[in-house]
Amino acid sequence: xxxxxxxxxxxxxxxxxxxxxxxxxxxxxxxxxxxxxxxxxxxxxxxxxxxxxxxxxxxxxxxxxxxxxxxxxxxxxxxxxxxxxxxxxxxxxxxxxxxxxxxxxxxxxxxxxxxxxxxxxxxxxxxxxxxxxxxxxxxxxxxxxxxxxxxxxxxxxxxxxxxxxxxxxxxxxxxxxxxxxxxxxxxxxxxxxxxxxxxxxxxxxxxxxxxxxxxxxxxxxxxxxxxxxxxxxxxxxxxxxxxxxxxxxxxxxxxxxxxxxxxxxxxxxxxxxxxxxxxxxxxxxxxxxxxxxxxxxxxxxxxxxxxxxxxxxxxxxxxxxxxxxxxxxxxxxxxxxxxxxxxxxxxxxxxxxxxxxxxxxxxxxxxxxxxxxxxxxxxxxxxxxxxxxxxxxxxxxxxxxxxxxxxxxxxxxxxxxxxxxxxxxxxxxxxxxxxxxxxxxxxxxxxxxxxxxxxxxxxxxxxxxxxxxxxxxxxxxxxxxxxxxxxxxxxxxxxxxxxxxxxxxxxxxxxxxxxxxxx
Numbered sequence: 001x002x003x004x005x006x007x008x009x010x011x012x013x014x015x016x017x018x019x020x021x022x023x024x025x026x027x028x029x030x031x032x033x034x035x036x037x038x039x040x041x042x043x044x045x046x047x048x049x050x051x052x053x054x055x056x057x058x059x060x061x062x063x064x065x066x067x068x069x070x071x072x073x074x075x076x077x078x079x080x081x082x083x084x085x086x087x088x089x090x091x092x093x094x095x096x097x098x099x100x101x102x103x104x105x106x107x108x109x110x111x112x113x114x115x116x117x118x119x120x121x122x123x124x125x126x127x128x129x130x131x132x133x134x135x136x137x138x139x140x141x142x143x144x145x146x147x148x149x150x151x152x153x154x155x156x157x158x159x160x161x162x163x164x165x166x167x168x169x170x171x172x173x174x175x176x177x178x179x180x181x182x183x184x185x186x187x188x189x190x191x192x193x194x195x196x197x198x199x200x201x202x203x204x205x206x207x208x209x210x211x212x213x214x215x216x217x218x219x220x221x222x223x224x225x226x227x228x229x230x231x232x233x234x235x236x237x238x239x240x241x242x243x244x245x246x247x248x249x250x251x252x253x254x255x256x257x258x259x260x261x262x263x264x265x266x267x268x269x270x271x272x273x274x275x276x277x278x279x280x281x282x283x284x285x286x287x288x289x290x291x292x293x294x295x296x297x298x299x300x301x302x303x304x305x306x307x308x309x310x311x312x313x314x315x316x317x318x319x320x321x322x323x324x325x326x327x328x329x330x331x332x333x334x335x336x337x338x339x340x341x342x343x344x345x346x347x348x349x350x351x352x353x354x355x356x357x358x359x360x361x362x363x364x365x366x367x368x369x370x371x372x373x374x375x376x377x378x379x380x381x382x383x384x385x386x387x388x389x390x391x392x393x394x395x396x397x398x399x400x401x402x403x404x405x406x407x408x409x410x411x412x413x414x415x416x417x418x419x420x421x422x423x424x425x426x427x428x429x430x431x432x433x434x435x436x437x438x439x440x441x442x443x444x445x446x447x448x449x450x451x452x453x454x455x456x457x458x459x460x461x462x463x464x465x466x467x468x469x470x471x472x473x474x475x476x477x478x479x480x481x482x483x484x485x486x487x488x489x490x491x492x493x494x495x496x497x498x499x500x501x502x503x504x505x506x507x508x509x510x511x512x513x514x515x516x517x518x519x
Contacts, residue, residue, distance in 0.1 A: 023190035048122025062114035069308035080257025084361030097124030122168035164215030165200030185234030197222030207358035252329020295460035380432030397442035
C-alpha cells in the first residue's frame, strides 16, 4: 500500500456514516419532541461523536476523519434531509468553528484543541454578528485592547450566535487597538468559554430550529493570552471570510436534502390521492410543478457538485460561485419545500407531517450568513464595478451560442445609466441575481446530455435566465421610488387603521429571586 492509499479515508467510511444517519433517523430522532422541548436528546452529541461527525474535515493527525469536500457534501445533504437542528449543529461546529482554528491558530493550540473538537469532547462556534449590524464584519464594534504583557482584553456584545452559550470554545472577532489606542484592525481570538468575563446571554425564541440554541454573548474585560490569536493582528477578516465561504456551500447542501425529503413525501401523497380530475400525480398542472421542483434540485446539486469537485481538485473556486450557491441554493430549495406544503394541501399545514416543520426550520437559511437581498446586492455591486468579471466566469463553461448571447446581455446591463444610490442598489440586485442564474444555466448546460432530467434542468435554468433578463431590461430605467420619509410616513399612518396592539402580558421570570441571591 502506498502512502496515498494509507492516508485516504477508510473505504466505505462515508457510506457507513450515511447508513448510520439513516438508522439514527428512524430509531433515535424525534424531531417533534425536539421542537416542543427546544432541546436535543441527551445522547445526541455523544452519538454523533462516536461516528466522527464533529471531525469531518479535521486532519487525521488531530484525530479527525479528513473527509473530502465531496464526501462532506454527502453527509451534510443527508443530515439536511433528516432534521435542520442536527445539520446546523454539525455545520456550525465543522464549518464556522473548526476552520479558524485549523487554518489560523498556532500549532500548539491546534495540537491541544483540534483532537477535542474532532472527538466531540468540546463544541466550538464563531461569534461575528452583533446587535444592530448582523454579519457586517467590517462594522464590528466589539473591542480588544492589546496589553503591555502581550495579552488582550475584550469588551463587547455578540448576537444570534448558534451554540453560543453551549460551546466550550468561541472564535471571537473584535476590533483591535494597541495600548496607545491605535486601531490595528479586525482580529480573531480563540476563547475558552470558562474564561472570566465570558457571559452567555439569553436564548432567542425562534420561529424554527427550536432545539438549536441561539444566544447573545457579552465580554466583560475578558483577558486572553497571546496564544489565543487566530492568524495575525488585523487579519481577522481573512479567518471570518473563510468560515463564511464554507458555510455558503454547506447551507444550500443541507437545504437540498430538505427539498429532496419534501418532494419524496409530496409525491408519495400525490400518487395516492384521488381528486375530481383523477389521480393527483397525473394532473398536468401538478406534474408541471413537480417537474419544476425536480429541475431546481438538479440545478442546485449540479452547482454544489461543481464547487466541491473543484475544491477536491485543489482548484481555485471564484467567490462568485459561493455567492450563487448561497443565494440560489437556499432560495430555490426553500421554495421547493414551500411548494410541497402546497401540494400536500391540508396535510401540509399539519405540523406533524414533517414538511411543515422543514418549512419553518429552513426559512432561516435564506437569512443565515447574510440575507439573500444583502448578498445579492453586494454581488451585483462587484459586477457593476468590474463588468468583465462575469465574462471571465462564463468563459469557463462550454455554453451554447444562445446562452452566450444571454450572458452578453447580462454584462451589457451593468452599463445601464444610474440616477442615484437607491437605483444603483436596484440595478445591483438585478445584476447579482442574473449573474447567479447565468452561472446556473452555464453549469447545467454542460451536463444536459447526461440524462433526460439533466436536459430538462438545463432548459429550465436557461428559460428562467431569459425571463428574468427580459424583465430587468424592460424595467430600465427603473421606476422612481417614493422617498424614505414618504414610505415611513405612510406606514406610520397604519396606527390609525389598526390601533395599538402591543401585548403587555407579564413574561416568564428566569432570574433567581432577589432574596435568594448570593450577597
